Amino acid sequence: MKALRCHAHGAPEDLIVEDVPLPSPGPGEVRIRVAAAGVNLPDALIIQNLYQLQPPLPFTPGGEAAGWIDAIGEGVTGVSLGDRVAAMTLAGAFAEHVVVAADRLIAVPDGVPLGVAAAMTMAHGTAYHALAQRAAVQPGETVLVLGASGGVGLASVEVAKAMGARVIAAASAPDRLALARERGADVLVDYEAGDLRTALREAQGTAGIDVIVDPVGGSLAEPAFRSIGRNGRYLVVGFAAGTIPAIPLNLPLLKAASIVGVLWGAFTVREPEQHRANMATLYAWLLDGRLQPLISRRFPLADAAQAIRLMMDRKAAGKIVIDVCADGPDRRP
Incomplete structure (x- = not known):
């Protein structure tokens, strides 16, 4: 089978597509014929040896796949050959086949394109877990999304609107904010155009913001937190800016606010049934039109390294x- 391979840690340009042996599922595993795979920040980190979990060299990157089950290992029940599924894999998704633990599978309903399913698990799964389980967002609350044009950011805009929230989308350029507007954002804030805290005060007044979704970190964190309201929840999702911020701890005290970690990957392992329920909700919202995931670029497997480079350089929205x-990606083999 064909697979994108990392033989030495480094840049995407060092990756090559080559033939590798077809893997066989072991006990408790299934093999997926990959229809499509999502590209995410961990894919760029893992090839540079910058991720907290690291497979041994050589390896196939790609942590998010959707396709059809085409082989079933010993002891696996409840699934059948040909089932449409999605899964998080850590590595291995940028290949024609990938083996995953059967208990990590998410059933993909008929009507959900596999190319879309491949783009939803991490971004929308993270957004829903953050807003539903970690923040317990209520209809009518105000949600600020930083980095609102990125994968998790744009998904958070969509999910927050589907949950009945008022959404303030913050991003770095008008064209990126326009994407958030298309997906339901009520207020747009360009944090490159002026002071973020001033803009948020104008958007929300003195009441403060109920929930802040932050997949960015860096210099945006403190001014955003200073705009939070009483009993607000600041969701720490990631650090796409590359810098881990330091929030003065007197701020959550004075604001009576919470800093809440969103460790979505660990959640999917520790609470797989809740994760499946979350994804079932998201697929239902997709089918009834409440979600419209943005896939801004699509590449063949032969150009997967170029796709990782585009994501690393932050040149693609959604x-x-x-x-x-x-x-x-949706033609059954």
Whole structure:
């Protein structure tokens, strides 16, 4: 089978597509014929040896896949050959086949394109877990989304609106904010155009913001937190800016606010049934039109390294998808 391979840690340009042996599922595992794979920040980190979990060299990157089950290992029940599924894999998704633990599978309903399913698990799954389980967002609350044009950011805009929240989307350029507007954002804030705290005060007044979704970190964190309201929840999702911020701890005290970590990957392992329920809700919202995930670019497997570079350079909004099936990601083999 064909796979994108990392033989030495480094840049995406060092990756190569080559033939590797077809893997076989072991006990408790299934093999997925990959239709499409999502591109995410951990893919860039893992090839540079900058991720907290690291497979041994050589390896196939790619942590998010959707496709069809085409082999079932010993002891696996409840699934059948040909089932449409999605899964998080840590590595291995940028290949024609990937083996995953059966208990990590998410059933993909008919009507949900596999190319879209490949783009939803991490971004929308993180957003929903953050807003539903970690923040317990209520209808009518105000949610600020930083980095609102990125994968998790744009998903958070969509999910917050589907939950009945008022959404303030903050991003770095008008064209990126326009994408958030298309997905339901009520207020747009360009944090490159002026002082973020001043803009948020104008948007929200003295009441303060109920929930802040922060997948960015860096210099935006403190001014955003200073805009939070009483009993507000600041969701720490990630650090796309590359810098881990230091929040003065007198601020959560004075604001009577909480700093809440969102460790979505660990959540999916520790609470797999809740994760499946979350994804079932998201797929239902997709099918009834409440979600419209943005896939801004699609690449064939042969150009997967280029897709990782585009994501690393932050030159794509929403999600990037690798269409692994040469004849289309939704054609059943």
